[in-house]
Amino acid sequence: MLRVELRDVGKRFGSTLALDGADLEIEAGEIHALLGENGAGKTTLVRTLYGLVRPDRGEIRLDGRETRIDSPAHALSQGIGLVHQHAVLAPALTVAENLALGEKDSLWLPPARLAQRARTLLEAYDLALDPETPAGELPVAHQQRLGIVRALARGARLLILDEPTAVLAPSEVDSLLELLVRLRGEGRTVVFISHKLEEVTAVCDRVTVLRKGRTVATRPVAGLDPRELGRWMVGVDPPPPGEPPGGEVGSVALRAVGLQAGLLRGVDLTVGEGEIFAVAGIDGNGQAPLEEVFAGIRSLEAGKIEVLRSPLALIPGDRQRTGLVLGLAAEENLILVEAARGGSEPLFRWGLLRRSRLRESVRETFSRFDVQGEPAQPAATLSGGNQQRLLLARALRERPAVLVAINPTRGLDLAATGFIREELRRAARSGTAVLLVSTDLDEVLELGNRIAVLFRGRLYPVEAGRRTRERIGELMLGQVG
């Protein structure tokens, strides 16, 4: 039996305070849900318990004894196992070899013995897999299950699952939940991170809600009011100051009708000139396909996007991966969209880049958007805030009529966040139609003229009279109506 307490855990990553005195108390033999908005600190908290994150402060108690856990190996030796959403397996090794990995003696066993051992383990957990298949060839659900079996085989009595259901199909979710119930029956303890309320109510005994790195509440699940849960998640503070850009909304500049792609199940929206239309919601409800269809890199299965005013500019959601070409100079990134269109006057003449024009234009843009750095510096060496300013500058440089911005301030400090939000507001004031997709509720409340919540691939508009955290929190958890 294992009883775990985390007390007053704090952890800072650069300018972000990921954990700000979080508590977590897990009884032996329960399924304990961990709930909270994106960025609330759930992953960081369980990673401290698994020895992957070293907390700045706070203590961990196992069965009442204070313990320092400084590596996953140490965590495992204490009976704590963690399985990532995409289980970390060696893709080229077989199922049997993966199960043997990390066990000191078993890699020396002959293959036949390994396979036999694997078969016994797999059968014990109803996993009909061929021990000889390379793990990389298994479907995601099986890889995840294999990760769980491996953690159990290494003696995990407390199993932590970080958003395991986000990558699963509904029927696979059911079978995973059944497995959790069964593990509880065997006397094991489970920590289950999820954004899906009905999964939590279906199998969990107690739930802890985190908000902005702090523990808001820990309660038994039975008899819990979902509305209250939503309120804990998003808080009841008044909406942040700074008024939404309440200017004149002009004619429609961007319209989407019945968008279907991947998770998207028919999204309709319109954005008017001078308006910020903000889409809130927890990641994984269709944000990725929404971004991809507006970026033009994913084709629609149904529906259409009408761009009635152009140009359309995009601020991609991942500045390091999809936003910037990190190996190119900052200035080259700045003109990449222009280069993609072929390169025309005034920056190019007869196809050749005009260096003096470029330098001039870049200096201007850098000072206008307050980008700290040298134009010729590789984008990789800029700080996160400056990388994001660079992306903002690239998008706003050519005065777009429509701007699609995805999580434009994710992971930034207060100064950079404030600057970028003000620029978005200013763009709207000058007539740009802004579609903002953000998992940051403050941002959505602060910027959106109109707000809608993306839940399971559909958009639920927030009624004009109910523009509160509570209402948005409810919609984020699927409490429609």
Add this chain to the structure above:
Amino acid sequence: MNVVRAWGVPVGAVLVASAVAAILLALLGAPPLEAVRALVGGAVGDSLALENTLVRSSPLLLIGLAVAVSFRCGIWNIGGEGQLYVGALAATAIATRAFGSAPPGVALPLALGAGMVAGALWGGLAAVLRVTRGVSEVLSTILLNFIAVLGVAYAVHGPLQEVVATYPQSDALAATARLPLLPGTLRIHAGLPFVFLLPFLLWLMLFRTAAGLRLRAVGLSPEAARYAGISTSRETVRVLLLSGGLAGLAGAIEVCGVTGRLFENLSPGYGFTAIAVALLARLHPIGVVPAALFFGALASGSGAMQRVAHVPSVTVQVVEALVILFSVGFALPRRGS
């Protein structure tokens, strides 16, 4: 600091490789100093040696550029050799069959143009396979090499064989289809100055045009390039056309400027050595010039080394291989840093 980084690694690689090779020579019982003297003499010792080195550098330079631009775009064109062969084949076909008796000033440009187009199409084939079917260009270009080399063998035994049908080779190209020698030289053809101009043009293309920026963006981060509105498929096709065209031109120039006819084994592996040239140049078009000259000198000096110092010329291949190993080894960032 930048200069040191840019030049230090390749120069260091060459020096270390040479030192290791000298030790190898000594172990083989050959007097290293004499061997090196013969090698250098054969490469740059007199004007004929020098001309020889320049002429051998030309295909290395062209294909080195071809490899460098494609690698910059993240496309691993290993097919320079095959593209060279189809270029030579097309140039020969035009010059000896289709336009053999065309007036001066027509046959030569046509032959060179045909070589370029043929090489481009050969590269384009790999691009189409990759873009439509997802076939890795590494695989397809390697396989296309075999087809091209065997295609040339077939041609010189069959349709393009000389009229007298004695040897498996084509007829000699008419003088109107040949690159004239520069006055006062024995081997330097009129194409060479142009070839040495190309690195500058490619540098301009890569670093001073929108097309070059797109190409490098795709090579560095295809994802971010796509989000910026660049079609990675289109860039793949373009760069393989360009890359294949350069290698095809190299083949056409070999036929029109150096050998005067087509035969099997036209190239002593220029297409493969050129990969080493591009890597030693760290994929920089200007850097390709010294790198190509270096490998050209090795190639032209190795014969003399064998003749004079009785060192087997394969040791030169060992040096080439060592240079590649060291330059690639030094150039790659340390893991985890």
